[in-house]
Amino acid sequence: MDHQNGSVGVVEKQCFELERYTTVGGQLIPRLRVGYETYGTLAPGADNVVLVAHHFSGNSHCAGYYSEGDPVPGYWDAIIGPGKAIDTDRYFVISCDTLVNLNVADPNTITTGPASLDPSRGRPYAMRFPVVTVADFVRVQKALLESLGIERLVAAIGPSAGAMQALQWGVDYPEWVGRVICAIGPGLSTPAYSIAQFGTWCAYIRQDPSWRNGDYYEEGPPLAGMSNALALLTLNALHFDGIERAFAGRRADPDRDPATSWDARFRVQEHIEQIGSARASAIDANSFLYMVKGLQQFSVRERLAELRAPVLFLPAASDLLYPPQLSHAAAEQLGALGKQAEVFVIEGDGGHLDGLGRIEQAAAPIERFLREGLST
């Protein structure tokens, strides 16, 4: 195969609207809007569709550029494009901003969540927005696909929270889904450990007096809590070795020994905090809480009988957030049930984030899996 490393180029964010959406939990969301992107061409039979679902803090921008001068492509640009693993000369790729997406201040994200106007009150929902789960994300995506005349997916695929959505697709709509690819996912359910860990992120927000039980849209957001939550999330998504390589022994100020005063610190502390602060104002704190709440509910364990699609798990070797053992255990459990499942490990010392930054390692397994399924 000739990997020409082509780009899908400048992409356009589109908007999908539903007049009314009833959540899996039975609550009504009127005037639901979510953004989406597509790359490649929908075949006349609509039989070449690959759905890519995004991670916790991401959006539907998984390939290409927002403009000619845009320096950074979509998060999985390394594997999505003409001639790449998910070959847009062959497949019609579609990705959708989730409900309760975090990036409400980003003009390139369209979502409906706690920061949206509650039409019945003329003010943001805040914590009055219905609780939604991964099954809701998937149900909205299905409505979008149906609106485009699509009734079948070559594959549902995604990293991290996107891996949850891909598996949820597999059990909720087994007749739709040909294959499932779970990159850096938690396996068949969100582990109890992760449920608690997500809670530690949220605790900073809840502890911030500016959070005001979610009603901060007039007075100003809980930036301190949001910054600390993002700093911890960032650290959880990295690994000892990568951090050590970059920061071992480095001081924030080379002339000041951290052992001598409170003002002097190590560079790694500053680095993590700066990442948190830099992103805090772009992210809505309530949406963060809602996204966590949704991901905490993820489990397909009781639904495995319904799964038809073979599953390819792509854990990252150094992932501390969802250690690779979770993917191995999931594949074993599926195998024990007579399902097809396989694991390919992404090597590196970058932790969970290797599922984004080092995904190219999995290009050949992904390309082959999409064309042929599992070798076994």
Next chain:
Amino acid sequence: MDHQNGSVGVVEKQCFELERYTTVGGQLIPRLRVGYETYGTLAPGADNVVLVAHHFSGNSHCAGYYSEGDPVPGYWDAIIGPGKAIDTDRYFVISCDTLVNLNVADPNTITTGPASLDPSRGRPYAMRFPVVTVADFVRVQKALLESLGIERLVAAIGPSAGAMQALQWGVDYPEWVGRVICAIGPGLSTPAYSIAQFGTWCAYIRQDPSWRNGDYYEEGPPLAGMSNALALLTLNALHFDGIERAFAGRRADPDRDPATSWDARFRVQEHIEQIGSARASAIDANSFLYMVKGLQQFSVRERLAELRAPVLFLPAASDLLYPPQLSHAAAEQLGALGKQAEVFVIEGDGGHLDGLGRIEQAAAPIERFLREGLST
């Protein structure tokens, strides 16, 4: 050997005082006081001393009971006592409350730190207390030992932060230390990852308006921040498998589905938060920050030439706080320098805490190492 599983019985907390102590950083602490415990009998030649250094949130109570009715023994009671691995029929065991010990509200802890009265101001030091490091903990311990006529240790030994102190003993006073045992330690230095991770604990405290830059001793402590810090620390000290075994799928309220409302949660969330809340009022927030600051500075990497004692590393297989690879790497590095070092892994799914709760697995290696050194 006959492990009679004897107990050292009821132990007495004693107090060591120094009129003046000058920190490694050159600052004066007047009237320094720290508590200590001893078990067994000091030999006439004072040549049977084992020093046990305690972990982050612990104190010198590593064996025995505070009273006849005390239900819980010291943290390493499984390996310290007559006929046990650290045999008090043979060794004189001594353990010392560190400077800036967290448990200032505990009547069984004696320490000097930010909650102590600054004699020059007649008020607690708060954040005006000097920054102290693991080297200071060790230097104070040495002064205590000298006051008892001791000039040599069979071994310096400890879990976690105690492992740091044990290695620090080995490089700061090599002529004193016969052996070093590092249980669930970070290896030869605090990893940059851990430095940042400790910072995420502290961020809850610093973010709490009640912290007041440390001057909370009149108005009341930052309990919310302290609770959240302890909850995160607790989670970091556990492991996916142990948590999953105990909490998978369990709801806080069996009748309420966490997917349906914000009030309904998973039991694991409640559990971790309850641990944090339960301990928060017993722990001084400033002391927590000082202890973190001290541990962040730990490194013997530049001092390895001075180390004479063989080192036994006892990592826990499921430790996420200081993964076992850190101990293996440390042992390899020491070996490459011609030093004696060995690793024995404590098995279990309890994470970092297995270095306390499952230490008995290492009883035979510890007993043999104390008597004979390393086999190689």
